[in-house]
Amino acid sequence: MEMLKDPWFTVQQIDSTTYAISEYGHWEKVHSFLLIGESKAILIDTGLGIDDMSRVTSQLTELPIVVLTTHVHADHIGSHDKFDQIYVHEADKDWLVNGIQGLPIEQIRKDMGRDITIPTPESFDPQTYTPYQGEPAGLLHEGDVIELGNRSLKVLHTPGHSPGHLAFFDQERGYLFTGDLLYDETPVYAHYPSTNPVDLVNSLEKIASLNHVSMVYGAHNSVGLQPAILDEVKTAVAYLREHQLLTFGTGIHRFNGFSVQF
Numbered sequence: 001m002e003m004l005k006d007p008w009f010t011v012q013q014i015d016s017t018t019y020a021i022s023e024y025g026h027w028e029k030v031h032s033f034l035l036i037g038e039s040k041a042i043l044i045d046t047g048l049g050i051d052d053m054s055r056v057t058s059q060l061t062e063l064p065i066v067v068l069t070t071h072v073h074a075d076h077i078g079s080h081d082k083f084d085q086i087y088v089h090e091a092d093k094d095w096l097v098n099g100i101q102g103l104p105i106e107q108i109r110k111d112m113g114r115d116i117t118i119p120t121p122e123s124f125d126p127q128t129y130t131p132y133q134g135e136p137a138g139l140l141h142e143g144d145v146i147e148l149g150n151r152s153l154k155v156l157h158t159p160g161h162s163p164g165h166l167a168f169f170d171q172e173r174g175y176l177f178t179g180d181l182l183y184d185e186t187p188v189y190a191h192y193p194s195t196n197p198v199d200l201v202n203s204l205e206k207i208a209s210l211n212h213v214s215m216v217y218g219a220h221n222s223v224g225l226q227p228a229i230l231d232e233v234k235t236a237v238a239y240l241r242e243h244q245l246l247t248f249g250t251g252i253h254r255f256n257g258f259s260v261q262f
Helices: 054-060 090-098 105-113 197-208 229-242
Strands: 010-015 018-023 030-036 041-044 065-068 085-089 138-140 145-147 152-157 166-170 175-179 215-218 252-254 259-261
Touching: 018 054, 030 054, 030 215, 085 090, 090 138, 197 229, 229 252
Parallel strands: 041 065, 065 085, 085 138, 175 215
Antiparallel strands: 010 018, 018 030, 030 041, 145 152, 152 166, 166 175, 252 259
16 A cells, blocks of 8 residues: 655555555665664665655654665665665675675666656766765674664574675564565576675575564565465575575576576
8 A cells, every 4th residue: 555645656554663665666676664663763775766765754754763774785775875874784884885896887877777667856867876885873783683662673694695685574573574685576686796696595594494474575576475485485495405506607596486596
């Protein structure tokens, strides 16, 4: 259900204090997630940076917002400059501060500017688009628990797609936010030098072993996947290992509900 009208973002309410903020006008169909507690709110990622996400979050909560970064790729840190408190895993900190490694700015600009289906704000120019760079307010680690007041998030280090990729588990509600570790429709990928296929599969195994997951929220394509996809992940992990496919160049491997590309 769409909550409020906005020219660029689509806001969908997951429950009374949880929102998906989506960018369906761009081919990547990126989702960020706002989780509201009693004392503060968490924003998981800040999207593409084509438009200012704080315009939307300010309409949804008056609480201070802390940004948790699943990983430092351009399509997930786009509005980081609109928020004061940014957190990231230490293994991705260097990319946040000094720039994303292994992906030329020309490629980032090409990807950011192509296949856009709705009008973009006048402030957006793909020719000069530059990903956010800045110092984080702090670092996140495996097992950290983020307290929001009457709500908490557990931090899971899930490398592979990036060295410091994170997933976040709202244990009370059973919501698992998987970033670019798991989503449907298009391949989850670890096929260029800064990625690691072995780590990605280990991370998939890690999230598949979690108990009491009620929904899986990936950062692209469909909003909300049924937890049965985690059973398919277990099958996929075993298959990929058994067939020794965990190396660059083995291509796209399709399973029921998701695929991976190495």
